[in-house]
Amino acid sequence: MNWEYYNELSKRWCDEGKSYAEATNKFVEDGTKKGWDNIGDEPEETRYDIAEKVVEIIKQANRENEIEGLRTYFPPAHVPLMDIFEKNRPSYYICFNYT
Numbered sequence: 305m306n307w308e309y310y311n312e313l314s315k316r317w318c319d320e321g322k323s324y325a326e327a328t329n330k331f332v333e334d335g336t337k338k339g340w341d342n343i344g345d346e347p348e349e350t351r352y353d354i355a356e357k358v359v360e361i362i363k364q365a366n367r368e369n370e371i372e373g374l375r376t377y378f379p380p381a382h383v384p385l386m387d388i389f390e391k392n393r394p395s396y397y398i399c400f401n402y403t
Contacts, residue, residue, distance in 0.1 A: 305370045307377050309383060313354060314377040320350050338368050351384035359388055 307314075327347035331368040351358075358378055365374035381391075 305365060305368055305371075305373060307373045310377055313361075315356065317351060317358060317378050317381075321384075324349055324351075324383070326390065336387060349383045351381070352387060355384045355388055359385065 307329060324347055331343060331347055361378060362374060
């Protein structure tokens with residue numbers, strides 16, 4: 305895969321993911337110290353609008369065994385992908401049901 309092609313999308317994925325993680329960590333720290341009713345709203349995830357494109361990149365990277373590049377350019381994150389997982393629940397349930 306030509307990872308350079310995805311530089312702009314990757315930068316946004318990484319930058320916004322880092323911001324979300326930092327805000328979430330601060331939210332949990334504040335909630336633990338001050339009480340959950342006293343800290344305001346949870347941080348907002350901002351990458352939902354690019355999630356479908358990232359899923360396509362994930363699929364391609366898996367097909368081409370480009371996992372190292374994938375993890376470098378698009379570090380794992382489940383929150384922005386949850387809507388896609390929910391929408392495709394039956395197929396994911398079949399794939400990941402170990403019972």
